[in-house]
Amino acid sequence: xxxxxxxxxxKNYSSWSLRPWLYLKHFGFSFExxxxxxxxxxxxxxxxxxxxxxxxxxxxxxxxxxxxxxxVMEYLADQYPEKKGWPEDPKARAxxxxxxxxxxxxxxxxxxxxxxxxxxxxxxFVPPENAIQDISRVxxxxxxxxxxxxxxxxxxxxxxxxxxxxxxxxVMRFHxxxxxxxxxxxxxxxxxxxxxxxxxxxxxxxxxxxxxxxYETIG
Ligand SMILES: N[C@@H](CCC(=O)N[C@@H](CS)C(=O)NCC(=O)O)C(=O)O
Numbered sequence: 001x002x003x004x005x006x007x008x009x010x011k012n013y014s015s016w017s018l019r020p021w022l023y024l025k026h027f028g029f030s031f032e033x034x035x036x037x038x039x040x041x042x043x044x045x046x047x048x049x050x051x052x053x054x055x056x057x058x059x060x061x062x063x064x065x066x067x068x069x070x071x072v073m074e075y076l077a078d079q080y081p082e083k084k085g086w087p088e089d090p091k092a093r094a095x096x097x098x099x100x101x102x103x104x105x106x107x108x109x110x111x112x113x114x115x116x117x118x119x120x121x122x123x124x125f126v127p128p129e130n131a132i133q134d135i136s137r138v139x140x141x142x143x144x145x146x147x148x149x150x151x152x153x154x155x156x157x158x159x160x161x162x163x164x165x166x167x168x169x170x171v172m173r174f175h176x177x178x179x180x181x182x183x184x185x186x187x188x189x190x191x192x193x194x195x196x197x198x199x200x201x202x203x204x205x206x207x208x209x210x211x212x213x214x215y216e217t218i219g
Contacts, residue, residue, distance in 0.1 A: 003191040004031035006072075007058040010035040012205035013215050014104055014171030015116040017057045019069040023076060024203045027083040037210040068119045070104050073162045087157040094148065097164040099141050099156070100129035103166045110134035114173040115215040125177040131135050136180055138170055154191045168192055 006024060010019035024031050028211040036046045036056060044054050051058035051067050058065065059072040066075045070133020077085025086093045109130030129136060145163075156167065171192040174181065181189065192198055 003060075003062045004029060005060040006031050007009050007034045007036060007047065007056050008059075009036060009194040010205070010208055010210055011035070011211055012118050012210075012213070013116055014038060014056060015111075015172070016055075016069045016211050018116075018169050018172075018201060019165040020057050020059060020076070022195075023073045023085065023162065023199070026058065026160055026165075026195070027076075027080070027085075029076070029080075029083075037208070039212055040210060043067050046207070070100060070162075070166070075167060077162060081135045086160045087159065087161055092157050097159050097174070098126050098168040099145065100163050103170070107134045107170075110170065110173065113127075114177045114179075116169050116172050117176055117209050117215050118172050118202055120176055122218065124178050125179075125218055127177070127179070129192070138167070138174075139181065139185050142167070142188050145184070146184050146188060149202075154187075156188070164192070165188060168198065173195070204214070 004024070006017075006021060008014060008021055011017070013047065021033070034050070036043050038056075047056055047058070048054050050060065051065065053067050053213070055067065056071050057072060058067045059075070060074075060081070064075075066072050073085060078082065087096050107133075109128070113128055113131040115123075149156065149158040155161065156163045167197075171189050173179070174189060175193065176184075193202075
């Protein structure tokens with residue numbers, strides 16, 4: 001019997017937290033959620049009580065603690081294989097891992113210039129050059145995945161997978177900053193934003209009271 005606890009940051013701002021939270025919700029895990037609002041008085045100490053990194057997300061499963069969003073989902077996919085976190089086909093699985101690793105280890109222009117702020121719409125936003133390159137690469141990934149796997153379902157690899165959790169925060173960023181997208185990417189954004197777990201996350205982000213000033217202004 002799973003005894004899972006996920007430590008996360010603010011739903012409005014914590015893009016890394018959204019990933020495993022969405023995974024757990026999508027696959028119907030029951031888990032306790034501990035929310036630590038980031039950059040508030042004593043937040044680091046609160047996180048350090050759980051995670052040795054002082055960062056979120058962090059998963060506890062009984063005696064075991066796992067940190068890092070991708071490692072958490074990898075663990076859950078290994079430990080609960082019936083949930084099928086990765087595509088079953090080895091080639092699709094290799095690509096899903098590649099695009100997930102690419103997201104995990106890069107896209108600094110996107111992270112730096114379009115921080116996740118779920119409840120905000122920035123009316124006028126002109127992305128700087130390094131963000132433009134990242135946006136264009138994300139669009140390329142989504143289009144390529146959708147064209148190859150559309151017959152299997154509406155997600156990047158047809159059925160929902162860890163790759164979708166990795167790109168969920170990007171969907172929120174593109175929406176907030178009004179990033180121009182083609183039809184295929186717009187459809188993917190719509191699919192993600194209509195996911196019941198995302199609807200739940202977004203409503204919770206709206207009622208959070210904490211404000212992190214540096215994520216409220218552009219540039
Ligand atoms: N690679 C880590 C990154 C974790 C991370 O940077 N988390 C941010 C929240 S979005 C954090 O805890 N920031 C608080 C801090 O750095 O003090 C992961 O994927 O979990």
